[in-house]
Amino acid sequence: MVVQSPEQLTQAIKEEAHRLGFELVGISSVSDPPHEQSFADWLQEGYGGEMAYMTRTEQARRHPSTWLPWARSVVSVAMNYYTPFPRETHQAGAPKGWISRYAWGEDYHTVFESRLDALLGWIRNTVGEEVQGKAYVDAGPVLEKGFAGLAGIGWIGKNTLLISPKHGSYFFLGELFLSLELPADQPIRNRCGSCDLCLKACPTDAFVGPYRLDARRCISYLTIELKGSIPAQIRPLIGSHIFGCDICQEVCPYNVNIEASKEPAFQPREGLHAPELIPLLALNDEQFRSWFKGSPLKRSKRRGVLRNVAVALGNLGSAESIPALARLLSDPEPLVRGHAAWALGRTGTTEARAALDEALARETDPDVKVEIAQALTGGAPSH
Numbered sequence: 001m002v003v004q005s006p007e008q009l010t011q012a013i014k015e016e017a018h019r020l021g022f023e024l025v026g027i028s029s030v031s032d033p034p035h036e037q038s039f040a041d042w043l044q045e046g047y048g049g050e051m052a053y054m055t056r057t058e059q060a061r062r063h064p065s066t067w068l069p070w071a072r073s074v075v076s077v078a079m080n081y082y083t084p085f086p087r088e089t090h091q092a093g094a095p096k097g098w099i100s101r102y103a104w105g106e107d108y109h110t111v112f113e114s115r116l117d118a119l120l121g122w123i124r125n126t127v128g129e130e131v132q133g134k135a136y137v138d139a140g141p142v143l144e145k146g147f148a149g150l151a152g153i154g155w156i157g158k159n160t161l162l163i164s165p166k167h168g169s170y171f172f173l174g175e176l177f178l179s180l181e182l183p184a185d186q187p188i189r190n191r192c193g194s195c196d197l198c199l200k201a202c203p204t205d206a207f208v209g210p211y212r213l214d215a216r217r218c219i220s221y222l223t224i225e226l227k228g229s230i231p232a233q234i235r236p237l238i239g240s241h242i243f244g245c246d247i248c249q250e251v252c253p254y255n256v257n258i259e260a261s262k263e264p265a266f267q268p269r270e271g272l273h274a275p276e277l278i279p280l281l282a283l284n285d286e287q288f289r290s291w292f293k294g295s296p297l298k299r300s301k302r303r304g305v306l307r308n309v310a311v312a313l314g315n316l317g318s319a320e321s322i323p324a325l326a327r328l329l330s331d332p333e334p335l336v337r338g339h340a341a342w343a344l345g346r347t348g349t350t351e352a353r354a355a356l357d358e359a360l361a362r363e364t365d366p367d368v369k370v371e372i373a374q375a376l377t378g379g380a381p382s383h
């Protein structure tokens, strides 16, 4: 294609992005994202929980041109990660957990970063080496959904996710900031209408209202972002989720009959769709790192994943998990010991109580002692 005008260049950039595997591409200017004020209010209310990086980067997120003064346009890209495996609602056989769909395949950051770099390389080849550019994939202070919304990729739905009318919401986002002035796409209209399926379906009541999520109650936050103990009152609502949650996407009508991803990197790894839980409890640090190399689960580290697995097993009330949970009462990580104690308390069997009694006698960590004592008396720790 001969690139003569900004319109032709925009079209050529989109074609190249599609060729690189990005199904959705849109362009916007580097203005303040439309929901920057509501983002600030959200932080102010404390709905971001312990995500301190959000607060640290608040101003940069709200006003991108203050830290990227050379940038004139943003190319927003999206790639579908949906693969057609239904969520099992009835457990049969060994207890299984649920991992959010986005985490079944390879970590998307690497996939996106190399392709956005390739896109920037193509732009420089086409326009000139003087073009400045910077790719962001989840890591920078960028309100990604805001830019993708401005670029017409989708609208931000009541579940706070970006939704494309044709492709639903199971996609990853990335951005390439450019020093080029490019004609911007138009945002599309919000199509949620009177629907409130996502708000009603949330098992933890994490939506304060439409478009407003209290992350502190969201299973995705609790099982991925939160580093410490999961509040005991909310553990029973987490069900068998061990890494993220898709419920407010599953119920969305725009996620019905969507195409499956053809991207090899996003196809499920063996055993990550509905994984058996008990074998996960036996992983030591080295085995964990080797098993989850290149997987998004690596981010939660062994202690975070085992914490979540213990909660899921407690919720499933699985008697066959008692020996494995009892072994975890001697785990080096207090976080793991405490959640294993909670799970054993939920099963309430004689075997579980005996393991808890023994553990209480030798435990030295004050928080874990409280967890064990509460597990034995059936109460919830007050944190």
Ligand code: SF4
Binding pocket: 201, 202, 203, 204, 205, 206, 207, 213, 217, 218, 219, 220, 244, 245, 246, 247, 248, 249
């Ligand atoms: S991800 Fe799950 S817990 Fe979080 S808001 Fe959606 S339905 Fe609720």
Ligand code: SF4
Binding pocket: 157, 158, 159, 160, 163, 191, 192, 193, 195, 196, 197, 198, 199, 248, 251, 252, 253, 254
């Ligand atoms: S479930 Fe309904 S209200 Fe929620 S995001 Fe989808 S369309 Fe919007």
